[in-house]
Amino acid sequence: MLYIIPTPIGNREDLTFRSLRILNEVDIILVENYKFSKKLLNYYKIKTSIKTYTCYNEHYIIPHILKIIKQGKKLALITNAGTPSISDPGFLLIQSCIKHSINIECLPGATAFVPALVISGLPIHEFTFIGFLSKKKIKRINKLKNLLQVKRTIVMYESPHRLLNTLNDIQDLCGSDQYIVLCKEISKMFQETFRGKINNLILQLQNKNKKILGEYVLIIHGHSIIHNN
Incomplete structure (x- = not known):
């Protein structure tokens, strides 16, 4: 048996009673980062x-994990924050x-994009979630062009050091009036x-006197119209 256990994305009180019970009952907990998870x-x-x-050792460790589970052991998978497999390791093991x-x-629990969507105030009866965009500018822009063709809310994660680049790319494609929501450090x-x-x-963001810090959820209103430059 493999349990997928979401862990808090910030506030430690967000770990559920059921998650605590299972983490105590399983034989082994698989963790993304030893020191980080040990503290939790x-x-x-x-x-x-x-x-x-x-994600760096999964290809050679998965056969070992499968062998342990087939011996009758119960394992749990956690990552540094949120639900495993959502922009985190887990997909290959689950597959x-x-x-x-x-x-x-998979237990229900914390993930950053859901509360960000809810508090954005944007239409969420239909939305597209894409995780992180490419670090490479050309790939990032091509992905955005394809996404913005569809008139629905778009939600993604972005790191602080790439945030301004991504925002400038969106502005170049959609114009300065494009409505967006940024949610920083959920919970x-x-x-x-x-x-x-x-x-x-x-x-x-540019006028801040200090470096941009924290993890961001970026949400783009679905009425985006790409400008032809």
Whole structure:
């Protein structure tokens, strides 16, 4: 049995009672980062054995994990924050478990884009989630062009050091009046939400006297019209 366990994206109180019970009951917890997860597990006094599972070692560690599960062990997978497999390691392991007829259960829990969508105030009866855009400008712009052809809300994650580049790319494609929402550090102490025209939000970020910090959820209103330059 493999359990997929969402962990808090900021506030430690967001870990559910059920998640705590299962993390205490399983034989092994697979973690993305040993030191990071050890701090979280120690906070909850969870003594379960842990093993590192990341996108860097998954190809050669998966056969070993499958062997352990087939011996009758119960394992849980957690990542540094949020739900495993959503812009985090987990997909290949889940796929391999399905292929080998191993039972999988994913618990409901924290993920950053859902609360960001809800508080954005934008239409969410239909939306597209894409995780992180490419670090390469040409790939990023081509992806945005394709996404913005469809008139629905678009939600993505972006890191602080690439945020302005992505916003400028969107402004170049859609114009300065494009409405967006930025949600920073969901559930954490410095959580903030910025709403408005993209040119104003870019100016706000550029005028800050300090470096842009934190993780962002970027939400684009679905009425985007790509400008032909």
